[in-house]
Amino acid sequence: MTLKEIVSLLQAEVICENNHLDKTVKYAFAADLMSDVLRLDTSEMILITGLANLQTIRTAEMSDISYILFVRDKQISPEMVELAKESNIALIQCKQSMFRVCGELYIAGLKPIY
Amino acid sequence: MEFNFNIEGGNFSHAGAASSEVKKVLKQLNVDVSLIKRIVVALYEAEVNVVAHAYEGMMKVVLSSDFIEVTITDRGPGIPDISLAMKEGYSTASPQVREMGFGAGMGLPNIKKNCDKLEIVSKVNEGTTVKMTTFFS
Numbered sequence: 560m561t562l563k564e565i566v567s568l569l570q571a572e573v574i575c576e577n578n579h580l581d582k583t584v585k586y587a588f589a590a591d592l593m594s595d596v597l598r599l600d601t602s603e604m605i606l607i608t609g610l611a612n613l614q615t616i617r618t619a620e621m622s623d624i625s626y627i628l629f630v631r632d633k634q635i636s637p638e639m640v641e642l643a644k645e646s647n648i649a650l651i652q653c654k655q656s657m658f659r660v661c662g663e664l665y666i667a668g669l670k671p672i673y
Numbered sequence: 674m675e676f677n678f679n680i681e682g683g684n685f686s687h688a689g690a691a692s693s694e695v696k697k698v699l700k701q702l703n704v705d706v707s708l709i710k711r712i713v714v715a716l717y718e719a720e721v722n723v724v725a726h727a728y729e730g731m732m733k734v735v736l737s738s739d740f741i742e743v744t745i746t747d748r749g750p751g752i753p754d755i756s757l758a759m760k761e762g763y764s765t766a767s768p769q770v771r772e773m774g775f776g777a778g779m780g781l782p783n784i785k786k787n788c789d790k791l792e793i794v795s796k797v798n799e800g801t802t803v804k805m806t807t808f809f810s
């Protein structure tokens with residue numbers, strides 16, 4: 560599905576799109592632990608996380624992850640948005656819990672990376 | 674080519690800044706993207722370790738046509754038992770570090786996985802030196 564479809568399914572808010580809204584997303588990985596994200600060999604995915612700080616963006620930057628979805632209405636700081644723009648990463652945000660988001664996206668066809 | 678960056682201990686808002694600069698250079702040099710990812714993930718893990726576990730550090734990057742060698746030296750508590758620290762899951766990270774999304778004890782094993790050569794030298798109460806080498810072919 561496209562990032563745009565994910566946004567409308569979850570009634571999510573787009574924080575910064577960096578021209579990624581029409582991109583197709585096939586895989587997802589959910590984690591609050593950046594140590595876990597850094598161990599992945601795949602980059603083609605959306606990162607679903609409840610951890611909203613600069614290190615989330617840095618971790619995505621280093622891992623070549625282009626899309627991040629923040630769950631549970633987290634505060635996204637201006638510094639995070641700035642870094643995401645520099646690194647060409649789309650940030651979206653929704654209110655639902657991690658479990659619900661993962662369930663809905665799984666049903667909608669997103670695949671786990673392993 | 675040689676570059677040097679400072680790493681501030683304890684300051685998570687800058688953690689990754691040095692690795693990010695190295696990534697930009699490697700991209701400009703048209704290094705293969707999956708190789709760049711391996712290199713910068715290792716650097717970032719090591720940089721975060723300085724921020725999380727030490728007081729201050731330096732990243733020295735030596736780039737040649739066939740390899741990149743990065744040495745991160747810090748002033749800090751040092752690692753008393755390096756083979757224990759290399760074990761998956763071993764961590765002494767503080768609650769603040771865990772709040773930042775780190776402290777799973779996976780960093781050093783991940784560095785080893787992502788570079789071709791890893792050397793760690795450490796002296797308790799003085800500091801740690803982590804040297805990572807990756808070949809371009």
Ligand SMILES: Nc1ncnc2c1ncn2[C@@H]1O[C@H](COP(=O)(O)OP(=O)(O)OP(=O)(O)O)[C@@H](O)[C@H]1O
Binds near residue numbers: 763781782
């Ligand atoms: N530069 C350093 N100075 C002092 N101790 C260190 C340093 N780097 C690593 N260590 C020690 O080695 C342990 C293991 O490091 P490692 O990077 O594998 O895990 P971590 O940093 O605790 O968690 P993670 O990397 O998964 O976020 C650390 O918890 C710490 O005790």
Ligand SMILES: [Mg+2]
Binds near residue numbers: 718721775779
């Ligand atoms: Mg670590």
